Amino acid sequence: MPERTALSRQVVLSAALDLVDGEGLDALTMRRLGQRLHRDPMALYRYAANRDALLDGVVELVLEQLEVPGPASEAGDLGPGDWRGQLRATAHAFRLLALSHPHVVPLLVTRPLSTPLGLRPLGTLRPLEQLLELLVGAGFDPVDALHVYRIFFGFLHGHVLNELQELVADPEESDDLLRLGLHRLPLREFPLLRSLASALADFDGARELDKGLDVLLDGLDEHLHPRA
Numbered sequence: 001m002p003e004r005t006a007l008s009r010q011v012v013l014s015a016a017l018d019l020v021d022g023e024g025l026d027a028l029t030m031r032r033l034g035q036r037l038h039r040d041p042m043a044l045y046r047y048a049a050n051r052d053a054l055l056d057g058v059v060e061l062v063l064e065q066l067e068v069p070g071p072a073s074e075a076g077d078l079g080p081g082d083w084r085g086q087l088r089a090t091a092h093a094f095r096l097l098a099l100s101h102p103h104v105v106p107l108l109v110t111r112p113l114s115t116p117l118g119l120r121p122l123g124t125l126r127p128l129e130q131l132l133e134l135l136v137g138a139g140f141d142p143v144d145a146l147h148v149y150r151i152f153f154g155f156l157h158g159h160v161l162n163e164l165q166e167l168v169a170d171p172e173e174s175d176d177l178l179r180l181g182l183h184r185l186p187l188r189e190f191p192l193l194r195s196l197a198s199a200l201a202d203f204d205g206a207r208e209l210d211k212g213l214d215v216l217l218d219g220l221d222e223h224l225h226p227r228a
Contacts, residue, residue, distance in 0.1 A: 007039065012047040013057040020058060020103045028054060052114065059111045060123035062104050065097055066090070068130040083138035084217045088210070090131070091156055095209055098160040105164060109157045139224055148220060155216055163205040176201040 005011055015036050020028050030051065034041035048054045069089045098105050112120070128149060135145035176197040177183050185194055 005037070007037070007043065007047065009047045009057070012037070012044055013054070013061045016048075016054050017058050017061050017101070017104070021101055024103045025055075025106065028058075030054075055107055055111055056115060056121055056124070058104060059107050060121035062097060062101055062108065063127055064123040066094055066127050068127060068134060069093075083134055084221065086134055087131075087152060087217060088213050090127075091152075091209060091213055092206065094156050095160060095163070095205065099163070099205070102164055105160055109161065144223070151216070151220075155212060159205075159209055159212060163203075163208070 012033070016028055016033055019033060019036055028051070030041040030044055033054070034044055037044070048057060067090075069086050098108065112124075117125070131149050131152070132142070132145050135148050136142055140148060177194065180197060180200055182190075182194050182197050182200075187194060
């Protein structure tokens with residue numbers, strides 16, 4: 001019989017995340033998690049009251065890995081007050097985290113809708129607190145900082161969802177139209193979409209993220225420092 005690891009909330013949530021990463025959200029049940037941990041599923045309820053608590057815990061486990069860089073980053077490329085660089089670095093960190101856990105992305109977007117702010121696991125709120133601190137320190141008033149946070153994460157959620165749907169029909173096909181399966185679309189109904197085959201095939205997630213951030217950060221900078 002396999003050796004059993006002592007249970008803790010961290011152990012249970014880590015196993016839940018591994019299960020979601022490997023098999024998707026539908027695979028996450030107390031029964032399957034009990035099998036993975038070699039425990040009676042009833043023993044898991046001490047660490048998560050129900051499946052919803054498991055889902056919230058998985059989100060917390062992932063978001064705890066999101067680091068909002070301070071003014072002095074490890075790379076040394078962010079100076080004091082470089083809030084734009086800090087937001088850009090946070091955005092790229094979030095993108096890489098999402099791509100590492102693609103099955104969790106729907107939870108990152110939807111779980112906040114299921115749980116009131118003050119009842120969410122603390123780990124899911126730390127990025128919010130850190131970004132509010134960053135933005136207020138940059139000169140935004142607290143209410144504006146909250147609006148910026150919402151806009152920023154709304155953009156990030158939309159980006160990662162778009163990037164994860166950029167799938168190809170035939171990776172070995174050299175012709176972009178065929179590789180993306182766009183040849184199946186009626187030409188008269190989708191002329192523009194078909195004509196963009198090369199641009200669609202050339203999708204680069206990091207580059208697209210930076211293009212969107214350029215627009216977003218320029219707008220925020222104008223709001224913070226309006227031109228006379």
